[in-house]
Amino acid sequence: xxxxxxxxxxxxxxxxxxxxxxxxxxxxxxxxxxxxxxxxxxxxxxxxxxxxxxxxxxxxxxxxxxxxxxxxxxxxxxxxxxxxxxxxxxxxxxxxxxxxxxxxxxxxxxxxx
Amino acid sequence: xxxxxxxxxxxxxxxxxxxxxxxxxxxxxxxxxxxxxxxxxxxxxxxxxxxxxxxxxxxxxxxxxxxxxxxxxxxxxxxxxxxxxxxxxxxxxxxxxxxxxxxxxxxxxxxxxxxxxxxxxxxxxxxxxxxxxxxxxxxxxxxxxxxxxxxxxxxxxxxxxxxxxxxxxxxxxxxxxxxxxxxxxxxxxxxxxxxxxxxxxxxxxxxxxxxxxxxxxxxxxxxxxxxxxxxxxxxx
Amino acid sequence: xxxxxxxxxxxxxxxxxxxxxxxxxxxxxxxxxxxxxxxxxxxxxxxxxxxxxxxxxxxxxxxxxxxxxxxxxxxxxxxxxxxxxxxxxxxxxxxxxxxxxxxxxxxxxxxxxxxxxxxxxx
Numbered sequence: 001x002x003x004x005x006x007x008x009x010x011x012x013x014x015x016x017x018x019x020x021x022x023x024x025x026x027x028x029x030x031x032x033x034x035x036x037x038x039x040x041x042x043x044x045x046x047x048x049x050x051x052x053x054x055x056x057x058x059x060x061x062x063x064x065x066x067x068x069x070x071x072x073x074x075x076x077x078x079x080x081x082x083x084x085x086x087x088x089x090x091x092x093x094x095x096x097x098x099x100x101x102x103x104x105x106x107x108x109x110x111x112x113x
Numbered sequence: 114x115x116x117x118x119x120x121x122x123x124x125x126x127x128x129x130x131x132x133x134x135x136x137x138x139x140x141x142x143x144x145x146x147x148x149x150x151x152x153x154x155x156x157x158x159x160x161x162x163x164x165x166x167x168x169x170x171x172x173x174x175x176x177x178x179x180x181x182x183x184x185x186x187x188x189x190x191x192x193x194x195x196x197x198x199x200x201x202x203x204x205x206x207x208x209x210x211x212x213x214x215x216x217x218x219x220x221x222x223x224x225x226x227x228x229x230x231x232x233x234x235x236x237x238x239x240x241x242x243x244x245x246x247x248x249x250x251x252x253x254x255x256x257x258x259x260x261x262x263x264x265x266x267x268x269x270x271x272x273x274x275x276x277x278x279x280x281x282x283x284x285x286x287x288x289x290x291x292x293x294x295x296x297x298x299x300x301x302x303x304x305x306x307x308x309x310x311x312x313x314x315x316x317x318x319x320x321x322x323x324x325x326x327x328x329x330x331x332x333x334x335x336x337x338x339x340x341x342x343x344x345x346x347x348x349x
Numbered sequence: 350x351x352x353x354x355x356x357x358x359x360x361x362x363x364x365x366x367x368x369x370x371x372x373x374x375x376x377x378x379x380x381x382x383x384x385x386x387x388x389x390x391x392x393x394x395x396x397x398x399x400x401x402x403x404x405x406x407x408x409x410x411x412x413x414x415x416x417x418x419x420x421x422x423x424x425x426x427x428x429x430x431x432x433x434x435x436x437x438x439x440x441x442x443x444x445x446x447x448x449x450x451x452x453x454x455x456x457x458x459x460x461x462x463x464x465x466x467x468x469x470x471x
Contacts (some may be wrong), residue, residue, distance in 0.1 A: 009307040011342035013333055016395065021433065023411035024455075027383050029423055030461035033470050035415030039406040046470040048394040055224045068384045075377035075392065085356055087271055101356060108388055111395050123350040179363060205351035213351055266360055266367060311432065312370045332437035 012074060012098070019071025022064055058112040065108045069101035114138040115195035116147055121206050129206065131157075133195070144184040144198060148210075154190075161210035161218050168320060171258030174201050175210050183320050203262050203269040203319035217259050220275050221222065224283035228296030245290040252285035252328055254321040261315035261325050267308055274308040275299070276327030277315035286342040287335075301336035373428045379421035382414065430455040 037043040051057050077097040082086045114136050121129040128290045134155055136147040145163055157213050163173040173184045176199040180193065189196070204212035261277035268274045283300055287290045294322040300306050305328050357363070361371045386406075405411060413446035417450035 007340070009303060010301065010337040013307065014337045014341065017337075020425075021428045023380050023422065024429045025459050025462040026466060027380060027422040028419065029466040030387065031383050031415060031419045033467065034390060035383070035406070036412065036419060038401060039412055039415070041407075043471060045399070045403060047401065048390075051409055051469065052391070052394060061387075065384055065388065068380055072377040072381035072384070076375050076381070079371070079374040079377070082266065082270060082310065083361065085270070085358070093378070104384065104388060109389065111388070111392050122354050123352070126352075128352060128354075202354075205353045207351050266370075269360070270356065310370075310374070311435075312367065313432075314364070314366050314370075317366065324435075327435045327438075331434075331438055334436045 012070070015067065015070040016074035017071075019067035019069070019074075024067045024072055026064060031110060052112065062093065062105065062108055066101070066105040069104045070098065073097035073101040114147070114189055114192075116151065117195050117197040118148070118151070119197075119199040120159070120209050121200075122158075123208055128239040129199075131197075133200075138187075138189060140188075140190050142189050144175075144177055144182070144187050144189065144196065147189060148184065148198070148325055159210075169256060171256035172187070174258040174260050174263070175199065176202055176263065181260040181318050183258060183260070186320060201259055201263040203265070203272065204259070210280045212259075214259065216272060217257070217262060217276070217278075220279040221257070221282060223275065223299055224279050224286075225294055225299075226279075226282045226286060227285065228289065228292050229291050230291070238290045241290055247287035248290070249285050252281045252288070253321045255282060255285070255313055255319075255323050256321055258320065260320060261323075264314040264318035266312055266314070267310060271308070273304045275302075275305050277309075277329065278323075280306060280309075280332065281323055281325040281328040282330060287332070297336065297339065300332055301340070303314075306336060373424065376421040376425040376428075379418040380425060383418050383422060386415070387417075428457060430459060 033043060034046075038045055074097070077090075079095050080093060081090060086093060116134045116136050117131050118134060118136060120126065120132045127258045134151045136142075136150055139146075142150075143166075145166065148159065148161055149163075152161075161173070161175070161184075163185065164170040164321065165172070168183055176182070176197075176303075177183050177184065177187055178197050179199075181201055184198070200212045204214065204216065207213050215282065223283055224230045236310045238252060239316045257278060259278065262268045265274075265277055268276045280300065287296060288296060309326075309329045311330060313326045316323075317323065331340045363365045389403060390406075393399050406415075431452055433455060434448035437451060439446040439451065
């Protein structure tokens with residue numbers, strides 16, 4: 001057990017938990033509308049340009065991306081280790097998962113701001 | 114009724130083999146009664162642990178048809194076909210159905226499972242209100258039968274994990290108003306609560322209705338808040 | 350001379366509860382996909398490429414993945430909101446708020462947020 005890991009784990013868990021709640025509240029509606037109903041033509045295309053001109057919407061989207069990606073990264077890290085028996089590579093897997101989550105957030109900030 | 118029993122004779126068998134025994138299909142027999150019938154009347158070499166026959170000593174835990182059970186509280190009438198009896202998963206097998214419980218005892222002692230006090234001894238007993246008792250009572254029902262460890266895939270895959278019963282027992286003392294100890298360093302370790310991915314099977318397996326999964330998630334929140342918020346390193 | 354069984358590679362198939370657990374954890378792959386899809390949409394909106402994006406999104410494969418993602422995210426919501434009360438034990442004046450009331454509050458919030466999203470996007 002490294003002291004670094006012990007310091008990081010509580011923060012990672014809070015991000016995972018917060019991301020789990022945010023994903024649970026928002027993603028089913030977002031996927032249903034933007035991923036299924038709009039492409040099928042059931043709902044009209046939303047006016048994204050107008051929505052994204054609001055800085056609060058952009059901030060909320062960055063928060064959503066950050067939290068949901070950290071939630072997914074945390075679960076993917078533990079699930080790969082448990083399913084494939086890769087616990088001894090934990091450091092590498094953790095860095096990859098959380099690194100990708102940070103990268104996705106950075107890309108979103110770059111797109112929106 | 115056929116009992117398929119896992120046999121392992123150290124020095125003779127390289128790995129466990131199954132042996133089948135025909136036992137009377139009696140409605141009032143628990144699996145443990147059937148095993149005792151085999152030992153008394155059929156094959157005296159069969160080894161297994163048991164003591165109280167009433168679900169309080171926690172000795173007779175085994176895997177029955179793949180599920181961790183107290184064999185004294187699991188009845189032949191609960192099953193139709195052959196019943197497979199194996200040692201609890203996650204522990205080294207010493208012989209037949211007897212497993213090595215030393216790793217479990219070591220984990221229990223890591224969490225200092227006793228009332229920790231500072232200062233002088235009081236003149237009388239520590240008074241406690243019913244609400245203060247209720248705060249931890251559920252977790253004090255544990256009989257150390259290890260069914261929760263056998264049900265936990267995290268523990269079976271990685272025996273370094275502190276495990277459900279030990280963490281629930283730590284919470285039993287953490288939530289006790291008389292306790293002044295601090296188990297943060299043991300519990301908030303990688304092998305402590307953070308090893309748990311909340312499968313929840315420890316709670317389903319518990320014969321005494323303790324909820325170790327809840328104990329672990331609650332302590333995750335406690336440990337996370339204590340790590341993040343300043344001035345909370347030590348409980349007042 | 351004790352016997353320790355080798356690692357069981359198929360442990361998650363041994364019990365139904367383990368399989369449900371693994372499926373619950375694997376919803377995270379679709380959570381990640383949903384966010385990536387959202388980022389692609391935002392990128393298209395910022396770059397003025399929305400018509401191309403919607404045409405791509407209406408393709409059978411993307412649509413199929415999104416229908417799967419919808420199922421997975423709903424499964425995630427239900428399991429996560431059901432389990433959340435375990436970590437949050439709320440006591441009011443010594444009375445423990447039962448888990449179903451916390452879950453009920455979570456579900457109400459989920460409904461409210463979903464309606465808000467629908468209202469914003471239409």
